[in-house]
Amino acid sequence: MVNALSTAASGRLRGELARFLLVGITSVVIDFAVYRGLLALAIAVHPAKTAGYIAGAVFGYFANRSFTFRVGAQWRQRELLSFIAVYLIALGANVVVNSLVLAVLGRGEIALASAFVAATGVSAAMNFVGLKLFVFGAGDAGANAAVQATTASPARADGAARLSLSLVIPCYNEAANLPLLVARLRETFLDDRAEVVLVDNGSTDDSPAVLARLLAGQQRIRSVRVEVNQGYGYGILTGLRAARGDVLGWTHADMQTDPQDALRGLALYDQAADPARLFVKGRRYGRPAADVAFTVGMSVFETVLMSRRMWDINAQPTLFPRAFFERWREPPHDFALDLYAYYQAVRDGLRVQRFAVRFGERAHGSSHWNVNWQAKLRFIKRTVDFSLRLRQGLQERA
Structure with missing residues (x-):
């Protein structure tokens, strides 16, 4: 590591x-x-x-x-x-x-x-x-100091009780990545308010056995199982429903994003004047130029379609208050869940706060959608279809 x-x-x-x-x-x-x-x-x-x-x-x-x-x-x-x-x-x-x-x-x-x-x-x-x-470089130092603050100070600066975090990480055929992921979680998730819910999202590899071995005796890292994979979003929703924290969220299992970033996001809730109205999301850097161009195109499309500024929609981690999640109705079961959560936050008037997160190479395996331009086109089609349905639903309710 x-x-x-x-x-x-x-x-x-x-x-x-x-x-x-x-x-x-x-x-x-x-x-x-x-x-x-x-x-x-x-x-x-x-x-x-x-x-x-x-x-x-x-x-x-x-x-x-x-x-x-x-x-x-x-x-x-x-x-x-x-x-x-x-x-x-x-x-x-x-x-x-x-x-x-x-x-x-x-x-x-x-x-x-x-x-x-x-x-x-x-x-x-x-x-x-x-x-x-x-x-x-002072920004990184400040973020690290904020993470340390979440593990050291017993209360918020305003005297209110500090919020707990449940981070959901969907894992589909990630048996090779799981040892690295769990080791990183055990190394960095030292705040006793934070738990991690690893969702075995219908994996067909050795993930169940690997998780059972790695999580034996763990108190704040646990797993839930989806027997048959029904989509990326479905796995996340399963984990969110099993979560116990005041602040809920998700990130990826492939180690392209550091799970410790979620603690940086939690620190923003500790500092917020009104954490119940805060939606936190990473903003990626360090990506290939082609992926950046793809993100820019999708961001512009969604911004125009939804008439609201939407940028780097699939960046992680994504964090939000439990009460916000409990208001969701018919969220999508695929990769459009990122768009759904982001849009609902903007629509509901939550304050969206972004922070920089490094996006690196996968430790093992390959992406389940970002494989080539044919896969990206399929992803675009699904996202556009959902976006049009979402906009139509909003117009009908209006």
């Missing part, structure tokens, strides 16, 4: 570096265009260099926040102040290096280009380290 997490961290760092370079190249183009444009207007070198750098920095802030490090948390003033501090330090280094190279090589075209490359390289390296450790 440690090796798997280390590999995931290395993969995440490589992805961040690649995206940072792409953003950096675009920022450099903006920076250089402004710099040379101002020089052409007879502006002095240092003011022109500073203006170009600031123009590239403004673009870099927004692009690195949303694209490179994929920060899901709400904007905070401390983040912007940290960003300004990092960029001012790097700006100082940039101007100093630029001046030193020009002092050595003169003011010719080759000297200008060489000074620019050297200054940009130094400041870029400083920026990446600063953004990673002190600006956008």
